[in-house]
Amino acid sequence: MGGSSADMVSGGLLSLWHSYRGYIIIAATVGILIIRLFVNSAPKSTPSASSPPPAKSVPLKAVESTKSPSLEVSREAATAPTTQSRPSSAERQKKPAQAANGPKRVRGTRPTKNGQKGHSDKIEAGQKIAVQPLVFFSSLTSTTESRAKFLSERLCKQSESSIVDGAPAFLPPQVHDLSYIDFEDYFVTVPKVPEQSPNTKYMYFILIPTYNIDSIIDNFLGHLDETHNDFRIDTAPLSGLAGFSVFGFGDKEGWPTEEEGFCSQAREVDKWMAKLTGRKRAYPLGLADVKADVEGPLIEWCDGLRDALVDLGTTGGLGEGVPGSGNAVESDEEDIDDNNPSNGDAQLVDLEDIKFGATEESSAGREALPVDFTTYSKSSPAPQSEPVKEMVPKTSPTYASLTKQGYTIVGSHSGVKICRWTKSALRGRGSCYKNSFYGIKSHLCMETTPSLSCSNKCVFCWRHGTNPVGTTWRWKVDPPELIFDGAKEGHYKKIKMLRGVPGVRAERFAEAMRIRHCALSLVGEPIFYPHINKFLSLLHREHISSFLVCNAQHPDQLAALDRVTQLYVSIDASNRESLRKIDRPLHRDFWERFQRCLDIIREKRFLQRTVYRLTLVKGFNVDDEVNGYADLVEQGLPCLIEVKGVTYCGTSTSAGAGLTMQNVPFYEEVVSFVVALDAELKRRDLGYGIAAEHAHSCCILLASNRFLVDGRWHTRIDYNKFFSLLEKEQRDGTTFRPEDYMRETEEWAWWGNGGFDPNDERVYRKGKKKGTVIPAKPLTNKEAVVEI
Known part of the structure; x- marks a missing residue:
């Protein structure tokens, strides 16, 4: 009897549901809408001065750029209130469109202890910047070495006379011979900032002669090239520098014009440093003819460096036109991507279009396409007709x-x-x-x-x-x-x-x-x-x-x-x-x-x-x-x-x-x-x-x-x-x-x-x-x- 009574009750409820289910669904929907309208129309409470501020949400980009192997949320942030209104449709229209999903760029700089990546360009407000010039040179005859020391001594005197907020605008320069440094200590990452002076900003000044023989400069240029084109690190790993400038020495009797090789190695260093620093050229490339007046252009260049150093110590930037400190840089040849020439002659080939193991019919009439997955360099080998250099020519x-x-x-x-x-x-x-x-x-x-x-x-x-x-x-x-x-x-x-x-x-x-x-x-x-x-x-x-x-x-x-x-x-x-x-x-x-x-x-x-x-x-x-x-x-x-x-x-x-x-x-x-x-x-x-x-x-x-x-x-x-x-x-x-x-x-x-x-x-x-x-x-x- 108990089992038959339960069946009768369930059968009655089922018949009621089939008879009135449409009305029940409509009533439930209307009730939910009324509750939502009431909640949204309720006035938002303004936190008092004594109440703790709401926790800030971490932007997605900040998470992606963090190099830490794990992301931890502190207990205070987890328990703090997170009430935050959604942006309106107008606000959403003002926000820039997010980039499409794709592979993330791998940055080669190591995170610092405080979690920031590399050498930060930002200095907290009210803190004075300590500008440290580093002078690099290369010399076979010690002539460029003496000029580097002259530059350093002149900058030292100018530092003593350039006072900002009661202190010198920049520190005394440090001089380094390219033959006696490890390139990776200075030209792969920015030197470490001293703990006692966390607001130090480094500025590179490079003095380069031009030789028609193999020297340490060739290895230096090769290092800059490899660093920029190394797929394992960022193409601009020296962007943490405050700036750089290059001065070249050449011989116009042997190479009358820049097109014919005058100061060619200095111009190459200037080009690669622009790429590695993200175009932070603090002062234009200086050039001097060793058979003419060298001291005049060098002094003029030195005075220009002093002005750049004073600007950096005063304003924290290099002035307008330099990335991060003023108007945008005008387009020039340095803005052209080495791998994507804009002349329209070169065609981009999708990786999926490369035919590996192509048949003889499909590859007939055209040369095989070389694929290099390890470098972005577009340099081609020297033509076979070019004579091979002597290691130590008698005139060198x-x-x-x-x-x-x-x-x-x-x-x-x-x-x-x-x-x-x-x-x-x-x-x-x-x-x-x-x-x-x-x-x-x-x-x-x-x-x-x-x-x-x-x-x-x-x-x-x-x-x-x-x-x-x-x-x-x-x-x-x-x-x-x-x-x-x-x-x-x-x-x-x-x-x-x-x-x-x-x-x-x-x-x-x-x-x-x-x-x-x-x-x-x-x-x-x-x-x-x-x-x-x-x-x-x-x-x-x-x-x-x-x-x-x-x-x-x-x-x-x-x-x-x-x-x-x-x-x-x-x-x-x-x-x-x-x-x-x-x-x-x-x-x-x-x-x-x-x-x-x-x-x-x-x-x-x-x-x-x-x-x-x-x-x-x-x-x-x-x-x-x-x-x-x-x-x-x-x-x-x-x-x-x-x-x-x-x-x-x-x-x-x-x-x-x-x-x-x-x-x-x-x-x-x-x-x-x-x-x-x-x-x-x-x-x-x-x-x-x-x-x-x-x-x-x-x-x-x-x-x-x-x-x-x-x-x-x-x-x-x-x-x-x-x-x-x-x-x-x-x-x-x-x-x-x-x-x-x-x-x-x-x-x-x-x-x-x-x-x-x-x-x-x-x-x-x-x-x-x-x-x-x-x-x-x-x-x-x-x-x-x-x-x-």
């Missing part, structure tokens, strides 16, 4: 500078120079560490290089920034026979010039006219030369041993290198950051190249003698890096490890690179480092020990136990045995190992004995007593003496 300032430094230029890209140890050995005053470690008398050694160019700008380099640099060979290539004959001729000429020097021994002078060893470690990068193996064969054919040093930046060339008497790789740092600061490499993947070279050294260690050369620079790569160096030794397992203190060149350019006498370690400091490294290698059971030393040149040798025979070190080389084995290998393919041509180390070169050849005469300088020093007993580390 590079040639003049290197010649003045004592180099003999061979051909167009090679050089030879007499080492100071050669002069010392000729006078019987001692040879370099190669004599102590390997039995090479310095007066029998020729120091040369088939490539004056290098891919590093090491802080301790002897070339003072005058050599060309590059990442690829782009110059005329001289035949190896020309280099070999020219290097010998240049070396012998320099030896003959020493025959009148007091103290030169006749027997050693006669011996020096027969080269027995070649140190391919002068300057530059020997394996950079495309025919290095042929050059080595010419050396070995005349039984001249080869000691080749590379900078671990060309792994492909290192892997293809034929046998040498001894193969060096420079290990100037134990980690990526230290290597970048010391070697200042041009390759962006320098650390990966470095690691590959160490792996190649490991593979070659049973084919030829491999050596790590560690150059210790105090303040750069000495402190707390023993474990890192031990890691690199474990990776490459070289036969030998040379540890040497850096040699200070004593030049202003070295000081500009951050290197002073304070960075030169004492011999005791080198000893302490070697002892610590030896202990770490023994702890890892890698099989190394301290074999020899040459305190005279602040150098110590560690060797693998492969060269420890019956408790005595065999680090010297039997050169006759080496050439005999080499000729046999070339004749019938019989390979040999480094142990097959080793020879016992002389006792006076052992670790603890100082390493000075007793057959030579030790001469002390600077008022010290002259005489022969032959230790009667092994010297302790503290007793080892270094000549100043």
Whole structure:
């Protein structure tokens, strides 16, 4: 009965719904409309002065531009009232139309700690701007350097006389040589703002001469080009700068007009800086003819910079016509997109229209379309008819500078120079560490290089920034026979010039006219030369041993290198950051190249003698890096490890690179480092020990136990045995190992004995007593003496 009653009730309700459902729906709709009209017509409450303000909604664009990996909403914002009226139809019409949905542009600048992106252009009201000018220059003859210093001094005086709100309008300029800075520190992102002066704005002033030879300016221009066209970063990563200006020096006798090349490199820098900064040109490009009046245009340009700096310090902007500070910039050639020319000749091709794997019929009659997904550059390769440049032309300032430094230029890209140890050995005053470690008398050694160019700008380099640099060979290539004959001729000429020097021994002078060893470690990068193996064969054919040093930046060339008497790789740092600061490499993947070279050294260690050369620079790569160096030794397992203190060149350019006498370690400091490294290698059971030393040149040798025979070190080389084995290998393919041509180390070169050849005469300088020093007993580390 209960079940039938429930069925009757539900059946009655269902019949009522079917009978009156239309009226019920209409009544419910009218009720909802009345409620909505009542709610909308109710007066809005005005918050009192004591009530908290409503929370502001975050605009969508602000969210999209935030680089933080997560967006967090604070508890106060989440609990605050969010009552906000919708915009009216009139207000919606005033708002600009939003861009259509599409891929978002990836910005390459890192977020700052406060969440803002990059270097903000906005300074809070009432806060004074600290304007910091940075003066950059490049110079092969030091002329542009002197003009950069003149500019800096003039701006300093003008800063003292330009007072804004009781303080100088801008800070004293800082001067930087392009040869001694890391481009990524200044020309990929804006320098970091000092914490004590958060309102600092940077202004770049760049002084550029124009050369018809390869110089650091070419690498600088290439860096600006790559930075702008790198798809990983913004096309204008330097937009955080307050502004920039460029001044160029040229020669109107050689290039009469701008179209013919007058100040062409300065104009290129100006163009790229305009792109990288978003057209923040603070003052027009200045040009001067070096054969006419240079001082007048430079002073006029300097005064214009002062006005721009004062405007920036006073108003916070550069004036009207500059982006963000006034009227819009008028259209010019810099507004034309490199990828979208407006002349109508070029046609845009949609990615979907590119036919990959097209049939022969569809591609007939037209050339294949090259697709490059890594760059936006429109530059085309140089025409084949254009002559290839010489690396060091005889008319170039590079040639003049290197010649003045004592180099003999061979051909167009090679050089030879007499080492100071050669002069010392000729006078019987001692040879370099190669004599102590390997039995090479310095007066029998020729120091040369088939490539004056290098891919590093090491802080301790002897070339003072005058050599060309590059990442690829782009110059005329001289035949190896020309280099070999020219290097010998240049070396012998320099030896003959020493025959009148007091103290030169006749027997050693006669011996020096027969080269027995070649140190391919002068300057530059020997394996950079495309025919290095042929050059080595010419050396070995005349039984001249080869000691080749590379900078671990060309792994492909290192892997293809034929046998040498001894193969060096420079290990100037134990980690990526230290290597970048010391070697200042041009390759962006320098650390990966470095690691590959160490792996190649490991593979070659049973084919030829491999050596790590560690150059210790105090303040750069000495402190707390023993474990890192031990890691690199474990990776490459070289036969030998040379540890040497850096040699200070004593030049202003070295000081500009951050290197002073304070960075030169004492011999005791080198000893302490070697002892610590030896202990770490023994702890890892890698099989190394301290074999020899040459305190005279602040150098110590560690060797693998492969060269420890019956408790005595065999680090010297039997050169006759080496050439005999080499000729046999070339004749019938019989390979040999480094142990097959080793020879016992002389006792006076052992670790603890100082390493000075007793057959030579030790001469002390600077008022010290002259005489022969032959230790009667092994010297302790503290007793080892270094000549100043």
